[in-house]
Amino acid sequence: MQVIVLVLVVFLCRNASAVYVINVDEIWKEFSANYNVSPRAIFSVEDFLNGYGYPFENHRITTEDGYILNIHRIPHGKDEQVKAENSTKPAVLLMHGLVLSSVSFFILPEISLALMLADAGYDVWLGNNRGNTWSRRHTTLDADLNATYWDFSFHEFGLYDVTAMIDHILETTGHNTLSYIGHAEGVTQFFVMASMKPEYNEKITVMLALAPPVFMQNLTNPLVQTLKNHYELFEFVFDSLNITELLPHSSDSTDFFNIVCSEDSGFQEICVIILSVCIGFDSDQIDRALLTDIFEDFPAGSSVKQWKHYLQEIKSGNTIMEKQKNLEVYNNSEPWDYDLAQVTVPTALYYGLNDWLVGLPDVERLKKALPSVILDHPIEYKLFNHLDFVFAKDVVSLLYYDLVNVLNDHNNLDPLTTKSTTSKTTSKSTDVTASPGSSDGTDLTTSVSVTTEGAATALCSSIQLLYVIVAFTIVKFVA
Ligand SMILES: *[C@@H]1O[C@H](CO)[C@@H](O)[C@H](O)[C@H]1NC(C)=O
Ligand SMILES: *[C@@H]1O[C@H](CO)[C@@H](O)[C@H](O)[C@H]1NC(C)=O
Ligand SMILES: *[C@@H]1O[C@H](CO)[C@@H](O)[C@H](O)[C@H]1NC(C)=O
Ligand SMILES: *[C@@H]1O[C@H](CO)[C@@H](O)[C@H](O)[C@H]1NC(C)=O
Ligand SMILES: *[C@@H]1O[C@H](CO)[C@@H](O)[C@H](O)[C@H]1NC(C)=O
DSSP, X not given: OXXXXXXXXXXHHHHHHHHHHHHHHHHXXXXXHHHTOOOOOOOOHXXXXXXXXXXXXXXXXXXXXXXXXXXXXXXXXXXOOOOSTTOOSOEEEEEOOTTOOGGGGXXXXXXXXXXXXXXXXXXXXXXXXXXXXXXXXXXXOBXXXXXXXXXXXXXXXXXXXXXXXXXXXXXXXXXXXXXEEEETHHHHHHHHXXXXXXXXXXXXXXXXXXXXXXXXXXXXXXXXXXXXXXXXXXXXXXXXXXXXXXXXXXXXXXXXXXXXXSTTSSOHHHHHHHHHHHHOOOGGGOOGGGHHHHTTTSSXXXXXHHHHXXXXXXXXXXXXXXXXXXXXXXXXXXXXXXXXXXXXXXXXXEEOTTOTTSOHHHHHHHHXXXXXXXXEEEOSSTTOOTTHHHHOTTXXXXXXXXXXXXXXXXXXXXXXXXXXXXXXXXXXXXXXXXXXXXXXXXXXXXXXXXXXXXXXXXXXXXXXXXXXXXXXXXXXXXX
């Protein structure tokens, strides 16, 4: 019975997705013709940062297994006259989380960790893992044509991507060490690197781990619990649909989100709920006026294998190597754990008490497994969740101020003065009053009825995962 239902679901999903792709294109074409919305050019990091008075450099690097990555650099603070080449500023590398990119660290400039660090005297580098919006190229493979391009998880991020970034940064700056700040998956991959290539421990001054998903047995997200319990089904559905990439960035979906999640769409709270249901509810910390900005970057793409690897770890309760790679590359059918005892870098752990993807017992376990934890810092604000680390309205006062001081301490810089943070937290976005909705108020009702459809399609087109959830639900009910 279960098998029949499953085959049916897979069949329907395939057809639904085929029909659906056409719909998205047509609806969008009609929509943009009727409402005179020009196609969005890909977000320009350079224009964006220069517009706020910050310098920007793009660095292209190639990993030893052929992936071409674009990493971003903000070599100094706002309107500062410093030659990047011979900078003596300490370097810091910021590594983004799953389906995010470098942009997540500065897309909300008023509360940006990257910009705050640049102003605090750092040479700021922002990594982009293979497969995300900025790093989709390879020396021989095509991300859109060759499924083998997507044969990676955070194991490869740790072994190849971060190591290549660190080598490049140290070579460019002439420094011997740098500091590392990881958010979510940016933390996971760091520990893969530091355990598999222990020689890199010496190159890191200090590691600040934000929302560390390492042991994940006790995470509280109900959706993930369901996926975990039906892992084989998850694998089967994705494998039989030949889906290798999940949640890629598309300018169409950004445009839809821009309309649907804007303050005057009438659907904004739906956006809030969809975001929250994955990461934990903390409505107060979402600045509704800036919600659409987040979708300039999010989602930024991932491989299905990243999700598989995480689910395997959640299922096993340990930090195991990905099953298929373990067999194919290491010729090993037995699972083995990453050896956290190798991680000698001084590590500070920051975590939210309402983070649905990082459980408190798991952080406790991580703390015991790491040889040199220098700081155990739960965020005091009780509702702090997984994405609040980059997007919370008050993240500067709740976290960044302390965090930059810890970093300064390890880089021999003076502590921040209180004054500079207050001015940052209290400044508000100036774009709010200039909301474009009011000028064409007459179109509002019609445009809303169009965007109802738009909302549905945009959500689904970027959330292929929805199919899987539906499949799980059906199978669960029928079986
Ligand atoms: C940077 O330093 C190198 C050697 O220390 C020197 O040759 C070069 O001219 C310097 N560049 C700048 C822009 O000062
Ligand atoms: C990538 O896909 C293209 C088009 O299907 C094919 O011609 C090419 O041989 C593939 N490359 C590799 C390395 O598999
Ligand atoms: C964490 O999860 C494991 C496995 O599901 C369970 O046995 C254990 O009791 C949980 N620990 C806590 C503190 O909830
Ligand atoms: C998936 O891809 C394989 C080869 O890569 C192909 O043989 C198979 O027919 C594809 N399956 C579907 C359902 O498209
Ligand atoms: C893989 O491991 C098995 C059992 O340990 C061994 O018999 C086999 O030769 C190995 N294969 C390769 C390609 O190393």
